[in-house]
Amino acid sequence: MNRRDAALVVLVLIAALAGFALMLTQTGQGAQVEIAVNGEVYGIYDLDTDQTIEIGEKNICRIENGAAWMEWADCPDQLCVHHSKISRNNETVVCLPNRVTLTILGGEDEGQPDTIVSDASLENSFLPGYGETTSFLSTANK
């Protein structure tokens, strides 16, 4: 391994870290899941409502406790079924053989400013061990 190899490794690491940082600024708890087949929207479903959605005859999507996942697929590789549950904005599950995607959307308030955090919860979030992490995150995003 020479210095150029090391430089390449560092370059790729930086690119990946920059990507992760960019992702962190964009992800919040999502509100809806968009199901698309062949790039066309099949339906948009609320994450609040527990439900099972049959996507054609090839995939079954399950929504429960604010998260969505692919419960069943008829494809051989089953990558989408083993994919972790998704609940944050822009997270995606892809079933490539069937060209089905699940994408988390922010819901109606997407693109709107975050809800204003009340002073009380602001104070709480800076006390270690108190306050919800989410409120801390939403202030950090501003």
Add this chain to the structure above:
Amino acid sequence: MGKKVALLGMCSAGAILLGYVESLIPVFFFVPGMKLGLANLAVVLTLYFFSPRDALIVQLVRIVVVGFLFGNLFSIAFSLAGGLLSLGFMCLAKRYGGFTVYGVSVAGGVTHNIGQICVAAVLVENVRIIYYLPFLLLSGLVTGLLIGLLSHEMMKRLGGYLKTM
């Protein structure tokens, strides 16, 4: 000539076998397309022992045979995108980059993943798949280093032997 054809056949067989072995190991589930890229070991070795043209032949034979054995036309197109892009970049990295086999292999791993994610984004017509890219960059880096290490060790042990043939 005959020896070279036989050796290239061995490399192709090795690549196909490694591809099969890999399909038996469900290592990474987190992101589709994350895999070890073991087959790339045979391609990298062909690139170093023979020439870019021979590596291209091995790569094409591997993709077509594995595709027809275990996949379909769809997965062949998918593999071609990643496989050809990565081979192209590995040739460039080896010829002009001044890298050792580690750098060449990392370049191959990373560009393979970039190629596949682009095809995936086009196929499902969903640009948001790009969000997988940082994961795939990291996995390409790690597997590239691993394949680089394996190639390095195998070249040390096989290099002299091949020259005597």
